[in-house]
Structures are given as C-alpha cells and as structure tokens.
Amino acid sequence: MKTDRYSSLEKIIKSNMFSSIFILVDENSHRFCLDVFIKKTKISDYNEIKIISGEENKNINTCIEIWDKLNYFKADRNSLLINLGGGVLTDIGGFAASTYLRGIRFVNVPTTLLGMVDASHGGKTGVDFKSLKNQIGVFSEPLEVVLDSDYLKTLSKEEFINGYAEVVKHSLLTNKLELSFDSLSKLDINKDVDFIIENYSEIKNEIVSSDKYESNKRKILNFGHTIGHAIESYSHISDSFKPLRHGESIVIGILTELYISHKMLGFSLHDLKTIKKHLLNYFIKIKFNGEDLDKIYDLLIYDKKNDGNRVNFVLLKKIGEPIIDQEIDKDLFIDSFTFYEK
Amino acid sequence: MKTDRYSSLEKIIKSNMFSSIFILVDENSHRFCLDVFIKKTKISDYNEIKIISGEENKNINTCIEIWDKLNYFKADRNSLLINLGGGVLTDIGGFAASTYLRGIRFVNVPTTLLGMVDASHGGKTGVDFKSLKNQIGVFSEPLEVVLDSDYLKTLSKEEFINGYAEVVKHSLLTNKLELSFDSLSKLDINKDVDFIIENYSEIKNEIVSSDKYESNKRKILNFGHTIGHAIESYSHISDSFKPLRHGESIVIGILTELYISHKMLGFSLHDLKTIKKHLLNYFIKIKFNGEDLDKIYDLLIYDKKNDGNRVNFVLLKKIGEPIIDQEIDKDLFIDSFTFYEK
Numbered sequence: 001m002k003t004d005r006y007s008s009l010e011k012i013i014k015s016n017m018f019s020s021i022f023i024l025v026d027e028n029s030h031r032f033c034l035d036v037f038i039k040k041t042k043i044s045d046y047n048e049i050k051i052i053s054g055e056e057n058k059n060i061n062t063c064i065e066i067w068d069k070l071n072y073f074k075a076d077r078n079s080l081l082i083n084l085g086g087g088v089l090t091d092i093g094g095f096a097a098s099t100y101l102r103g104i105r106f107v108n109v110p111t112t113l114l115g116m117v118d119a120s121h122g123g124k125t126g127v128d129f130k131s132l133k134n135q136i137g138v139f140s141e142p143l144e145v146v147l148d149s150d151y152l153k154t155l156s157k158e159e160f161i162n163g164y165a166e167v168v169k170h171s172l173l174t175n176k177l178e179l180s181f182d183s184l185s186k187l188d189i190n191k192d193v194d195f196i197i198e199n200y201s202e203i204k205n206e207i208v209s210s211d212k213y214e215s216n217k218r219k220i221l222n223f224g225h226t227i228g229h230a231i232e233s234y235s236h237i238s239d240s241f242k243p244l245r246h247g248e249s250i251v252i253g254i255l256t257e258l259y260i261s262h263k264m265l266g267f268s269l270h271d272l273k274t275i276k277k278h279l280l281n282y283f284i285k286i287k288f289n290g291e292d293l294d295k296i297y298d299l300l301i302y303d304k305k306n307d308g309n310r311v312n313f314v315l316l317k318k319i320g321e322p323i324i325d326q327e328i329d330k331d332l333f334i335d336s337f338t339f340y341e342k
Numbered sequence: 343m344k345t346d347r348y349s350s351l352e353k354i355i356k357s358n359m360f361s362s363i364f365i366l367v368d369e370n371s372h373r374f375c376l377d378v379f380i381k382k383t384k385i386s387d388y389n390e391i392k393i394i395s396g397e398e399n400k401n402i403n404t405c406i407e408i409w410d411k412l413n414y415f416k417a418d419r420n421s422l423l424i425n426l427g428g429g430v431l432t433d434i435g436g437f438a439a440s441t442y443l444r445g446i447r448f449v450n451v452p453t454t455l456l457g458m459v460d461a462s463h464g465g466k467t468g469v470d471f472k473s474l475k476n477q478i479g480v481f482s483e484p485l486e487v488v489l490d491s492d493y494l495k496t497l498s499k500e501e502f503i504n505g506y507a508e509v510v511k512h513s514l515l516t517n518k519l520e521l522s523f524d525s526l527s528k529l530d531i532n533k534d535v536d537f538i539i540e541n542y543s544e545i546k547n548e549i550v551s552s553d554k555y556e557s558n559k560r561k562i563l564n565f566g567h568t569i570g571h572a573i574e575s576y577s578h579i580s581d582s583f584k585p586l587r588h589g590e591s592i593v594i595g596i597l598t599e600l601y602i603s604h605k606m607l608g609f610s611l612h613d614l615k616t617i618k619k620h621l622l623n624y625f626i627k628i629k630f631n632g633e634d635l636d637k638i639y640d641l642l643i644y645d646k647k648n649d650g651n652r653v654n655f656v657l658l659k660k661i662g663e664p665i666i667d668q669e670i671d672k673d674l675f676i677d678s679f680t681f682y683e684k
Binding site: 060064067068071074098099100101102103124126129130132134135136137138139301 | 402410440466
C-alpha cells in the first residue's frame, strides 16, 4: 500500500495542469525530507520556498515572505504549492496558497505524526495573531494529502510523540469499536504507525466531510482543545513558563476536560484514570500555580470557538459520545487541574 | 423603492443573530456617511473601526489594523462587520472579515458609484501587494449589499464619475437591449442614478452568480481591465506619472481593448468612435510615452488573470458579445494607444 501513496500526486503533476510548482519547506524538512520527497515523486522542475520552523513564526510576516517568493517567481493562478513539513508549515502554507491571487491549489505532505493524523486534514488554514492561535485564516481544502511514515524516522522522540495526543483524541470521539481508545491502547505506536496514521486521520476526515465550516458536527473535534489551546497560548506569552508543544498542551486539555465530563456528564472515573495513566506514559506532567490558572481561564474567553461571552466546551458522556456546547464554571475548571496534577 | 433598502439589514440586526457589530469607515465615510447610516438603520450598539482612505493604503498593514481592532474589541465568530465606504474599503473590509477567525459575516454599504455598480458585488475581496492590485485575497460573498444613492451626494465630481467606467463596461457586456450602451448613453447620469445603480450592478450579479470562482463565464468582467489594471498599477509606481483613479485607468483599458477588438474580431469602428467620444466627455485623456508603454506591457504578464506566460484578453466581437482567452501581440498593444491618444 505504501508504494501507492504518491501515485495520485505523480499523476496530477504529469498531467501538466500546473504552470509551475513550488515546494514550501522549513530548515528541518529541507534537511531531512526534501531529497526523499523529490526522489519519490521524481519532480524535477520546482522552486523551493524556505521558512523558519516553529509556532513562534506562524504569523502574518512569514506568510508575507511566502507571498513575496510566489510573486518573485511569478506564480500564477495555475501554480501549485506543495507544503512539506509539520502542522505549522501546512497551516501557514495552506493559508498563503488560499489567499494568493484569491487561491491557488496546494498539496499537503505532512512530515510529523501531528500533521499526518490531524493538522494537514480538514481544510483549516491560518496563522497566529497577537499570541492567539489560528486567529487569522480561512477554510480551504488541500487538493491532496500524501501520508508517508518514512518522514517520521528522522523525528526526535518528543516531536514524534507530539502527535499522539490527537490520535488519543480521535480514539475518544469515534464510535468504531476497532479504533476506540481500548483498541488503540493495545497497539505499538512504533510498529503500528502506518495503521495509526491511516485510520486515525480517517476519523477526522469523516467528521470534517460531514461539516466543512464547523457549524455543528465538526465542533466535537474541539474536544481537549478549549483548555488545551489556552494553555498553549499562555505557555508562549508567559515568562515563568517554557513554551509547550501542541501535543503537550492537548494532553492536559483532554485530561482536564475529561474530569469536567466526569463531574458534569458522569463520564466513567475508571476510564478517566486509565486514559490519564496511558497518556502520562508518554507525556510529562506540567505544574501550574494559581496565577497561571487565572490567566489561562482569562484566555479561554478569547478563544475563537466561543459564542459571545460564553465558553463552550465539548464534553464526553462516555467514550465515543461527545456532547457539544457545554458551559462550565471557573471552580470546576480549577478542580480539573487539581485532578490532573494529582 | 428607496425606503426599502435598509429593511433586510434592519431585520437581521434586530434578530440578534450577531454578538457584536463593527462599522468600518475611512475618514471620508466617517465624516459624510456614518451619521446618515446610523440614522437610517437605527443601529445603537456598535464599535467603529477607522482606516485611512486610498488605494495606497489597500495593503496587508491596513488589514492587520482591522484584525487588531476586531481582536481588541473581542469580536467573535458571531460578530458582524459592516463596510461603509468605497471600493477600496469594501475590498479590504471583506478580506479582513473573511480571514478573521476563518471568516465572520460582513455587509457592504458602498458609498461611491464605483462601489455601488461594481466593487461591493461579486465576492472578490483583497488587498494589493508589492504594487500589484488585488494580489492577496479570497472569494467571499457579503451577507448583504445595501444600495443607497444618498451617499453619492457628498462626492466630488471626479470621485462620482470614477464609477461610470464600470457602468459603461457593463453596458458593453450585456445583451439586454434596454440596458445596452445605446440606451445608457441616452440617460442622465445624475437624474437617472437610481436606475443606473440598480440595473447596472445587476448585470454584474447575474454574470457572477453563474460562475462564483471565475472559471470561465465570469472572465468577461475582465474586459477593459487587463490593460486597465496594468495602467493603474504603473501609475502608482512610476515617478513620471500621477496616480490614476480606477475609473480613469479602466476607460483607457476599455478604449484600447475595443481598438484591439476592432482589429482582431471586427468590432464596429463606428461603435468604437461613438464610445470613445462618450467616455471622453467624462474623462480626460492621458498621455503615454514609449517607455511608459513598455513598462505597462511588462506589467501585463504579472496580471493574475493570465495562464502561464500568456496574456489573455477579453475582446468584443460586437456590443453584448464578449470573447474570452484572446492573445494579442505587442505591436497591436502599442497601436491601440495611438488610437486612444489620437
């Protein structure tokens, strides 16, 4: 199956439907992935656009650099942008492509586990703005997403595991028994990586394709992300805190929101403890003080997923049964961190 | 009929579907239009966002200012942005709204003739980039366009007539006899302004609604704009030239492209001369030297409407019969300016 992954991309490139091809990389994907990608796709005629990696560069200035290069190399409406990199790169590349000349086509080739199971799918593109994640962006689907676990071999252990939080999230949202959390927890994340990439990204695709513009059904994907995003934003602006990776933040989001689910909707305490133990095998525990929690709570009300001044959470009644539009109070928010840190 | 123009907007505002309302103005619409608008709509609770007018400010920095204000006032996904101003303002406001939180809703209230008959319709939003017009943008439809000729009363004569080039363009594209160029030329642009606004904007709407993403049919709206846009861009970057208004540039685009239509497709010389005489009643003639024309021609190949390195023109076989995807050579381009200046 793996050898087929590039066949569709090769076909559209050979068809000459594109006037020019651009490959967006950062210093990591330039060094570790570009040669592999070129060898596998046999693309010979392309321009490389290189940006600097990292969430701190996922901003409008980096986007301007990409527009500038597209403009310099005279990209036109029939040009193609191939985004080769992690979630930050596919988010920003997708946004740059979708706004250049009111939209050129783009292909995502995720090179991290996070990108493969989550970020490169679903049509959300964008950049951060004023320390708020994904504040500026559009919904725009890639022409194609190429999944190839070969790129994961060059990742550090921390970078690899960063994507696993989203895999766990998908296992908690699906009602397919063979992909539920229980089944997932029995897999070997190294040996079974191809199975994980294919199946757990598909859970997201199925949810998204039923609701492209996040009017309702798609909201369940925000599970773990209401608190998770606020923690991630806070870790990037606070002096007393080291910046957290997306996955590290989402794990805390999942565990606190599951605790809130337990208290509000009766989510099983046994399942909650099992999930906590499983996740803390892979992710270290982070400590928060009272001031941290106050500030994280304040950030919640800026989160783009809220209506007016209400903070809407996705909670779980049980595994595979998410409930949207749940309001919580601050005491329960604080309690959920006590549970997490315990 | 005029009294009804705000009823639909009033209805959606009263329905409480929006968490907050923002009105985007520039110094002109703030001074001349905002009070009128507030009085007519009876909106009481809103935040004003003010930008500086002018094509030279239609850039990503102005857009960042708008995002910044939306963010500062905690706009969320259910906020509404009302764009009250000319074509530059509705273009940039539409883009800012369509990319803020991956898209909030917006309403256009054009205050210039250009905005009323052209810019505020059709879903093209965006900003200029590196001296190229509308290089960055998205297709995104306003929730509503409110047409009210009362705003035109405060415009200078030059600013008013600026939109008339697009009216003439629409009259050359339509095959409705009662709106064709011949009928239009018999109207009084002051007394008949309500008729003009309603009917000539509708010509555009009908073309656009049959082709939202400019795959084919919509291309005919580029008539006059291939050369016109290049002239406008050039006038903004050249030291030897004063910046031209959009309408001033488009008039030259219409006349040169009609001359090319005459030479390549047999467009009637009699009609061409009639149209030239009519337009030069309203717009002064501009002089170009050989160097100007070389540079304008070079700018053409950057124009976003071109496939690869070909320059595609929309030409007219006769009034009401546009033909897309026509390639021309440079000699004919030069000749068309000789005709225009004659």
